[in-house]
Amino acid sequence: MNEAEKTVLLKRIGVRVRILRGKLTVRELAERAQLSLRFLTQLEAGQGNISIAGLARVAAALNRLLTELIPPAADDSLIRAQVWRWFDEATEAQLQEFQEWAAQRRDAPQKQFIALVGLRGAGKSSIGKLLAERLDMEFVELDALIEEAAGMSLGEIFSMHGEAYYRRLELQALGRVFNQSAGCVLATGGSLVTDAESWAMVKRRARTVWLKAKPEDHMNRVLRQGDTRPMRDNPQAMTELRALLRRRDPLYAEAHATIQTSGKSINEILAEVVQAVEEKAGKND
Numbered sequence: 579m580n581e582a583e584k585t586v587l588l589k590r591i592g593v594r595v596r597i598l599r600g601k602l603t604v605r606e607l608a609e610r611a612q613l614s615l616r617f618l619t620q621l622e623a624g625q626g627n628i629s630i631a632g633l634a635r636v637a638a639a640l641n642r643l644l645t646e647l648i649p650p651a652a653d654d655s656l657i658r659a660q661v662w663r664w665f666d667e668a669t670e671a672q673l674q675e676f677q678e679w680a681a682q683r684r685d686a687p688q689k690q691f692i693a694l695v696g697l698r699g700a701g702k703s704s705i706g707k708l709l710a711e712r713l714d715m716e717f718v719e720l721d722a723l724i725e726e727a728a729g730m731s732l733g734e735i736f737s738m739h740g741e742a743y744y745r746r747l748e749l750q751a752l753g754r755v756f757n758q759s760a761g762c763v764l765a766t767g768g769s770l771v772t773d774a775e776s777w778a779m780v781k782r783r784a785r786t787v788w789l790k791a792k793p794e795d796h797m798n799r800v801l802r803q804g805d806t807r808p809m810r811d812n813p814q815a816m817t818e819l820r821a822l823l824r825r826r827d828p829l830y831a832e833a834h835a836t837i838q839t840s841g842k843s844i845n846e847i848l849a850e851v852v853q854a855v856e857e858k859a860g861k862n863d
Contacts, residue, residue: 589624610639691784699796700789771829786833
């Protein structure tokens, strides 16, 4: 830590001590914390380079935790910093409510989420439905939730509002799934991995499985579903598909497990996905 950073930190601590002191006089707090009046005055002015042991005595004298005396920087947007601020501003009633909620969460069984990722034609929907049935879980298609929330198809979302709007809906839909569902198998959109915030949330909350396939298999599976758009009036469709896979492969590879689906039956793929999910669960236990 350089001198400028140390100066800012000491000033934050000083302001924090001064606020928490409340109606106590500086002399009263100094006596309780077994510090000199002069040093405590310097501390509140942001000039006292107090030791951890000394700061702990100040915290005890204020009937506070040591961590409450070291506030995060104003521009710190990390989750821990936001939670720190929430607890600091919360009333006793709100803290009590949170304590009860936390106790219930601690005793409740952990939710299980399995997210299938991969390019269109990877088999996320077909494998996802079978996997959900095998594990007795709900099956959810993320894009279907997005269409429902928007009241229009994906094509209309992109043509009328653009990708940024789709990404907002995607992130909101993920939040609803993880917060409201009791656990599910989630088939994600093929481009989800390109949005850092959504992909980070999925990796954090779910066991992720990449259903990997050769470019030709992706194309053929889409065509077999009756969708001829990928090839229509586009002789470069396969070249573009290969390029897309090359760009996204490193992102898909961040999944907890990768299952190669080319040349395998749906039952073989399902068995490998189940095994991968169970192995991941075992490591977490």
